[in-house]
Amino acid sequence: MSFSSLGLIEPLLRTLDSLDYHTPTPVQRAAIPPVLKGRDLMAAAQTGTGKTAGFALPLLQRLTLEGPRVAPNSVRALVLVPTRELAEQVQQSFLAYGRDLPLRSYAVYGGVSLNPQMMALRKGVDVLVATPGRLLDLYRQNAVKFGQLQALVLDEADRMLDLGFARELDELFAALPTRRQTLLFSATFSDAIRQMAGELLRDPARVEVSPRNAAASSVRQWLIPVDKKRKAELFLHLLSAHGWPQVLVFAKTRKGTDALVEELQQQGVASESIHGDKPQPSRLRALERFKAGELRVLVATDVAARGLDIHDLPCVVNLDLPTVAEDYVHRIGRTGRAGATGEAISLVAADEVELLAAIETLIGKTLRREEEPGFVPDHRVPETAPGGVVLKKPKKPKQKTVPGAGKGKIHLGNWFEEGEKPNVKTVRKAPGFGNKPRKG
Numbered sequence: 001m002s003f004s005s006l007g008l009i010e011p012l013l014r015t016l017d018s019l020d021y022h023t024p025t026p027v028q029r030a031a032i033p034p035v036l037k038g039r040d041l042m043a044a045a046q047t048g049t050g051k052t053a054g055f056a057l058p059l060l061q062r063l064t065l066e067g068p069r070v071a072p073n074s075v076r077a078l079v080l081v082p083t084r085e086l087a088e089q090v091q092q093s094f095l096a097y098g099r100d101l102p103l104r105s106y107a108v109y110g111g112v113s114l115n116p117q118m119m120a121l122r123k124g125v126d127v128l129v130a131t132p133g134r135l136l137d138l139y140r141q142n143a144v145k146f147g148q149l150q151a152l153v154l155d156e157a158d159r160m161l162d163l164g165f166a167r168e169l170d171e172l173f174a175a176l177p178t179r180r181q182t183l184l185f186s187a188t189f190s191d192a193i194r195q196m197a198g199e200l201l202r203d204p205a206r207v208e209v210s211p212r213n214a215a216a217s218s219v220r221q222w223l224i225p226v227d228k229k230r231k232a233e234l235f236l237h238l239l240s241a242h243g244w245p246q247v248l249v250f251a252k253t254r255k256g257t258d259a260l261v262e263e264l265q266q267q268g269v270a271s272e273s274i275h276g277d278k279p280q281p282s283r284l285r286a287l288e289r290f291k292a293g294e295l296r297v298l299v300a301t302d303v304a305a306r307g308l309d310i311h312d313l314p315c316v317v318n319l320d321l322p323t324v325a326e327d328y329v330h331r332i333g334r335t336g337r338a339g340a341t342g343e344a345i346s347l348v349a350a351d352e353v354e355l356l357a358a359i360e361t362l363i364g365k366t367l368r369r370e371e372e373p374g375f376v377p378d379h380r381v382p383e384t385a386p387g388g389v390v391l392k393k394p395k396k397p398k399q400k401t402v403p404g405a406g407k408g409k410i411h412l413g414n415w416f417e418e419g420e421k422p423n424v425k426t427v428r429k430a431p432g433f434g435n436k437p438r439k440g
């Protein structure tokens with residue numbers, strides 16, 4: 001199948017050809033025709049599936065062929081995204097795909113000054129890519145008007161709710177014309193997302209390109225149990241033992257990302273961190289350097305990492321497990337993309353067992369464990385399986401609680417016979433869903 005059979009116009013086809021896009025991806029095949037016809041769309045698609053072109057191409061075409069010229073301070077298509085990085089990336093895609101079309105696009109996000117954005121909006125833009133908080137600021141200052149709005153895209157809608165943008169989104173939705181085309185993209189479909197879709201979409205075409213909440217199957221995933229205080233040391237050991245050319249590392253905290261980068265730099269490994277405390281230009285610069293191959297290791301928090309578009313990354317390492325299980329799927333989606341295989345390795349300490357169980361429940365499988373010689377932990381990571389922590393009886397069960405329970409160790413509650421195959425139905429349900437992530 002070719003792009004021309006999807007009904008795209010000549011200037012777009014020429015551009016796609018020059019970008020070496022010869023075959024539409026599944027989400028593009030499914031999304032482009034209904035969006036060209038003006039239908040609403042509800043799409044379950046992760047980053048890496050080609051979803052951006054799935055909405056950008058048909059919207060660019062509709063904006064070119066239909067509707068009036070954009071008026072001052074007005075917007076004809078609005079794309080809401082959760083993070084600054086994703087805003088930049090989506091805007092770059094609109095620029096690339098629309099380079100032969102007479103349309104203007106622009107991105108606005110927080111963390112940089114408001115004035116240049118207000119100036120840029122004065123002439124009006126055909127496509128505005130925005131994070132919800134900054135867009136609301138601009139709207140309240142009358143820098144942007146929605147009277148001409150034809151189309152709204154919610155990109156990574158699940159992530160916008162995770163990041164606590166629900167209130168901003170509601171305020172924005174109330175300001176938009178009700179007669180419009182709405183496209184909703186989300187990697188996962190929680191009840192809150194379904195409710196949002198129910199309220200915003202009218203008879204949407206539905207697209208699902210990956211099974212619900214499934215992690216990319218081309219990624220080999222496993223975990224290495226390790227004591228918390230030895231994680232950085234283990235990472236350095238793995239980096240030299242495996243000789244990974246490039247690794248994306250996820251850490252839970254800003255402090256953790258900076259500490260690892262400091263250690264790596266001391267060892268002469270070109271590395272940088274990106275997290276919410278860093279000014280936007282330096283985050284973008286770090287990302288560009290990583291993409292250009294100037295950095296071997298990029299250490300990121302979840303918020304900073306969500307929109308990263310990096311091809312053929314062989315390896316993702318979770319220095320810490322994410323506090324929200326869905327983020328695991330997003331993290332490992334950075335590798336094994338576009339048909340390449342990748343590795344995703346999680347360094348797991350005993351106090352992360354509940355997070356691990358939540359992840360395994362979400363992805364529906366137990367992550368393989370591989371102990372690293374020399375790093376076998378003093379604090380054992382309890383067994384897990386989809387459904388929760390597997391509760392095992394120790395060899396000499398003299399007491400009803402784990403030795404040390406109440407002194408900071410994990411209380412295991414019920415018991416299984418050693419060696420007994422865990423019955424998933426009887427294990428404790430994993431907590432961790434619906435937790436609010438920290439803003440990184």
Ligand code: AMP
Nearest residue numbers: 021023024025047048049050051052053
């Ligand atoms: P996305 O899921 O939108 O982040 O896209 C993932 C990557 O795939 C982006 O770098 C796109 O440039 C690339 N891409 C999207 N569609 C195609 C296509 N049909 N052929 C080749 N590459 C594509």
